[in-house]
Amino acid sequence: MSPSSPFAVPPKESEIDRLISRAVELHTxxxxxxxxxxxxxxxxxxxxxxxxxxxxxxxxxxxxxxxxxxxxxxxxxxxxxxxxxxxxxxxxxxxxxxxxxxxxxxFKSSKATYDHARFWTHSVATAIAAQEIATRAAMPQAQHAYVAGLMHDVGKAIIAQHMPEHARSIRELELAGAGTCEAEREIIGHDHADIGGRLVTAWGLPAPIADAIREHHQPQKSASGASDADVIHLADIVAKILLAERAACPLSLPVDGLSSRLGYDEKSLAEWVGAIAASLERAADFFQILGIWAATPAER
Amino acid sequence: MLPIATKDVVAGAVLASPVLDGDGRILLRAGTVLTAGILERLQAWSIQVVTLRGKDGESRDDVAAAEPGVSRLLARTIPLETIFPAGHGSREAAIIVRAFAAWQQTYKGAKQTEERKP
Structure with missing residues (x-):
């Protein structure tokens, strides 16, 4: 943590770790x-x-x-x-x-510390996009993609619900121009991808799912060949574009080498995007059955 | 005509099909307006699922009859720079935005054709 940061809080690694562990234990x-x-x-x-x-x-x-x-x-x-x-x-x-x-x-919470509907709309949209991408990229374990997509940002929900004070400091850093992950690491020493990875590991979900969540902002860190993190990275971007959300982390995107690892070119990427849009449109009932009321910004 | 959990029903909804007891006897007829009192009784009778009639008279779920939020989000046109902070877009992001815009055109065209059908 840089001592010059105006929003810096004293680093209490152990206290933060205790908060995260307790939050992970609470959500079973x-x-x-x-x-x-x-x-x-x-x-x-x-x-x-x-x-x-x-x-x-x-x-x-x-x-x-x-x-x-x-x-x-x-x-x-x-x-x-x-x-x-x-x-x-x-x-x-x-x-x-x-x-x-x-x-x-x-993750239902009576405390409105974050926009629940918006958060889950993005998460479910990413899951649906990830499933489409994994199938088209012929990933060996395409069923992992949906789960990893659904859970990719769950660390954000944990921070918002269990560390509201820290969440406010993170928000201030973001408003000052920092990326979300960067701000999270500055304030609590971990980013939401790390925390989400810890949660699904605690849930006993397969290790590739935890890895995909942990690495979804930096998939180039994964081992050679296409990984679930590559799939989630692209699915996250496509979901953000299709549902018109602002990118949270500064994404110099998509990362280098993603197209060759997942095996798409300009033409097939365009086809994938069309398939994902059609899939989201068909899933409109699914969102309602889940009780997610995705409001447009004008209605919020 | 879609089933919905009784606890999620709002007073004023209309039954699309009769509510039967365990022996198949009619407790409430189709067309019954579910008042708060009736909803309480349904809970007391442990009737956990009912089917409702839509506002247009057709048998549709009242909840599903609302405008689907995701469809509305998908129908919006969005410039790239509002999604990504300046300098963070890329060639591939631009391909995604163009492909999506093309899908929106085809989709809107298909919707209009559907609406024109008698």
């Missing part, structure tokens, strides 16, 4: 989400097994039914039972819905 993934992941990964289980688990949660059951009956799936006949809905949606979509709803629930 619901047991039902973990159980559903386990069941859906088990090839011996079927839609009825998943339905039996989900039926224990009426609010979530209603969401699965609403999604199966949404315009996106376009069924004329009403999907009335959970097991029918799960067959229609497929395990991947149910898993994404369950995880997304679970994660948003975990």
């Amino acid at each position: 993934l619901p047991a039902a989400v973990l159980e559903a992941r386990r069941i859906m990964d088990d090839p011996r289980k079927n839609a009825q097994d998943v339905a039996n688990l989900i039926a224990g949660d009426p609010a979530f059951s209603a969401r699965v039914l609403r999604m199966a009956n949404s315009a996106y799936y376009g069924f004329r006949r009403r999907i009335g039972t959970l097991s029918q809905a799960i067959v229609v949606l497929g395990f991947q979509a149910v898993r994404n819905l369950l995880l997304t709803a679970g994660v948003i629930e975990v």
